[in-house]
Amino acid sequence: MYDQVAQNKRRSILLILAFVGLVIAVGFAFNLVIGGGPIFLVIALVVAGGAAAVSYWKSDAIALRVSRAHPASIDEYGRLHNLVEGLCIAGGLPKPRLYVVEDPSPNAFATGRDPKHAAIAVTTGLLEKLNRVELEGVLAHELSHIKNYDILVSTLAVTMVGVIAIAADVGVRFMWFGMGRSRNDSNDSQGGGGLTIILALFGFALLILSPLIGRAMQAAVSRRRETLADVSGVELTRYPPGLISALEKLRDDYTVVGSTSHATAHLWIEQPQAVAEDEGGMARVNRMFNTHPPLEERIALLREL
Amino acid sequence: MLFVWIILGLLVLVGIYLLVTYNGLVSLRNRIENAWAQIDVQLKRRYDLIPNLVETVKGYAAHERETLENVVRARNMAMAASGPQDQAAAENMITGALKSVFALSEAYPDLKANVNFLNLQEELTGTEGRIAYARQFYNDTVFRYNTKIQSVPSNIVANQFDFNEREYFEVDDAARGNVAVDFGQAPPVDLGSSSAPPPAPPAPTA
Numbered sequence: 001m002y003d004q005v006a007q008n009k010r011r012s013i014l015l016i017l018a019f020v021g022l023v024i025a026v027g028f029a030f031n032l033v034i035g036g037g038p039i040f041l042v043i044a045l046v047v048a049g050g051a052a053a054v055s056y057w058k059s060d061a062i063a064l065r066v067s068r069a070h071p072a073s074i075d076e077y078g079r080l081h082n083l084v085e086g087l088c089i090a091g092g093l094p095k096p097r098l099y100v101v102e103d104p105s106p107n108a109f110a111t112g113r114d115p116k117h118a119a120i121a122v123t124t125g126l127l128e129k130l131n132r133v134e135l136e137g138v139l140a141h142e143l144s145h146i147k148n149y150d151i152l153v154s155t156l157a158v159t160m161v162g163v164i165a166i167a168a169d170v171g172v173r174f175m176w177f178g179m180g181r182s183r184n185d186s187n188d189s190q191g192g193g194g195l196t197i198i199l200a201l202f203g204f205a206l207l208i209l210s211p212l213i214g215r216a217m218q219a220a221v222s223r224r225r226e227t228l229a230d231v232s233g234v235e236l237t238r239y240p241p242g243l244i245s246a247l248e249k250l251r252d253d254y255t256v257v258g259s260t261s262h263a264t265a266h267l268w269i270e271q272p273q274a275v276a277e278d279e280g281g282m283a284r285v286n287r288m289f290n291t292h293p294p295l296e297e298r299i300a301l302l303r304e305l
Numbered sequence: 306m307l308f309v310w311i312i313l314g315l316l317v318l319v320g321i322y323l324l325v326t327y328n329g330l331v332s333l334r335n336r337i338e339n340a341w342a343q344i345d346v347q348l349k350r351r352y353d354l355i356p357n358l359v360e361t362v363k364g365y366a367a368h369e370r371e372t373l374e375n376v377v378r379a380r381n382m383a384m385a386a387s388g389p390q391d392q393a394a395a396e397n398m399i400t401g402a403l404k405s406v407f408a409l410s411e412a413y414p415d416l417k418a419n420v421n422f423l424n425l426q427e428e429l430t431g432t433e434g435r436i437a438y439a440r441q442f443y444n445d446t447v448f449r450y451n452t453k454i455q456s457v458p459s460n461i462v463a464n465q466f467d468f469n470e471r472e473y474f475e476v477d478d479a480a481r482g483n484v485a486v487d488f489g490q491a492p493p494v495d496l497g498s499s500s501a502p503p504p505a506p507p508a509p510t511a
Contacts, residue, residue, distance in 0.1 A: 078424060082431025089343060090438035092336070092446070132430075238441065 018217060019157065019164075023048045026167050026210050032203035044167055051163045059155040060119050063111040063267060069099035069121040080127065083136050084120065087143050090236045096120050096146060106130065106253055109267035110142040110151050118146040129253065130246055137243030140233035141269055148232060150225045154266055157221050161214040171207040222266040222291040230298055231305070240305045247302070251295040266291035326462045333450040337471055340443040344474075347436045348383070348396065354432065355380045355399070358406065358425045365416035366409050376402040389474075396436075403429060440474050447471045 027041030055062075074081050080098055088095045096112065099121035106126040112118030120142045130138065145151055230247075234240045250270045271292040359373050379402045383395035407426055410417040417423075451470045454463040462468075 078427050079431070082427060082434070086431060086434040086438045089347075089435055090441050092340075092442055136434075236438075 019214070020048070022164060022210060022214060022217075023167075025206055026164055026171070029203035029206040029210075030167070030171050032199045044163075047167070048163050055155050056113055056152075059113065060111040060117065060151075063109070063155075064099055064119060064121060067101050067109070067121060069101045072098040072100045072122075077127070079132065079135070080122065080139075083132070083139050084143070087136065087140050087236050091143060091147055093143065093147060096143070098122075100124060100127070104128075106250055107268045107270055108138055108142055109269065110145040111155070111267060112146065112151050113155065114149065114152065115146050118151060120146075125253075129249060133239065133242040134246035134249065136237055137233065137239070137246045138269055140236040141229045141243060142233075143236065144229040144232040145225070148225070148228065150229065154218075154222060154225070157218045157266075161211070161218050164214045165211040168207045168210045171203075218266060219291050223293045226269075226292050227298060227301060230302055234302065234305060240302050244299055244302050247295050247299050251299070270295065323462060326459050327466060330450070330453065330459070330463060330466070330468050333446065333453065334468065337443065337446050337450055340439065340446050344436065344439040344443060347432055347439050351399065351429065351432045351436065352380055352384055354425060354429050355403075358403075358422075358429065361419065361422050361425060362406060362409065362416065365419065365422075366413050369409055372402070372405050372409060376406055378402075400433065403433075444473050447473055 023044050024041065027044035030044065031041060072080055077098070077100060080100075084098060085095055093115050096110070096115075096118040097120075099119055101107075101121055101123045103123040104125040105123055106129045108120065108122040108126055110118060110120045120139065122138075126138065127135070230243060234243055237243070247270075355376060359377055362369070362373060376399065379395060379398035383392060383399055386392040386395045410422065410426075450468075453459050454468055454470055
């Protein structure tokens, strides 16, 4: 268990480094495609750094706003507050801020940057459909995200993916101008033309693929962390059947969270968007972009504890 | 000359290690104290909630006197208990007695619909959970502290500066068996003035 936490931390550092590498690669591709020297690399790094800083300070507010969450009052949601307080005592954590999303679909997410600046949001559907023990299991899962600093990693990951996507978009647009110009200039330098075209194609491919690579990396981080949060959540409650039966209820419930976007999909305890059960060659590709492992796998893992 | 520098460097490293280990042990020890205090905070909260519960239930189920008296008696016993063993036994009695009070609501639909009662039930169930979690956290912290004290090389620092192993919180078999205690011999309690506890009843001999 403790080894798994340590291993997970190492992996997330590696993934963050990979993200930084990808940002640098995008800056490099910019340079290849439209020229202009290392200035684009510098811009890419500055923008990525700036975005990371903004997300560090403001991510929780943004995520809560996007999901239309409102603060949960103690009077109205006494049970929610009681359960979270108990779990915080068990984990030696400060109590996070609690929010409610008016939505019939049962789901929950945690956000923030560290245990002192964290928030948990649950849907009204979750509060209605789960009993006390199940709700406790889900809240322990969310609290584990906070305890393991998953909230910080996933926030940074999502910002990086966004920056890369925007940079690639801008790069591809710029390139059409660049291509036109180089065709006009081709009379001057016939010799270097072949190499330039190869490099430009390489840059083009990198720009097109980088958002996909970024998203696949985000999904990989997220999938691993969901499983880990299940296990360490149970370490808090010491009662696997609670979370198991909660996940079974989530599995059997097909309502989809209304106020969600792809950007926050990885935050929730269960994939909030409808996932089609497709078969054939594309299924494997689609699974690469799932931010959550299949509920069946998670339930099976918990049964082994 | 190089040799001297190497020795100096090693000394500095050892010094840093001592500092970090010592501070780590101190912070774990304080955390244990804090965890222990947290248990008491939650127990106190339960003592405070019980009179309210009795007051609320009395209005709906006045002739369930015995059940209510049992809760109050168990509460007074726990507050007066000396020694962790007695206290654990009395706390278990409270848990059992509370269960039978909550079971009353099945027989009294009006009580079951009372918002005040429902809130108190939620509060008390929550407090019950928090007590268990506070004990769990205490034991987890003691586990980490003891492990650090026993493992090489931090055990050298621990021995040198007198960090001693702590005991786990354990509910032993005697205390566990005491849940179904017979209240027959205990003196009667006045439900009206439950906020002011009567003189301590004799501690159960387990």
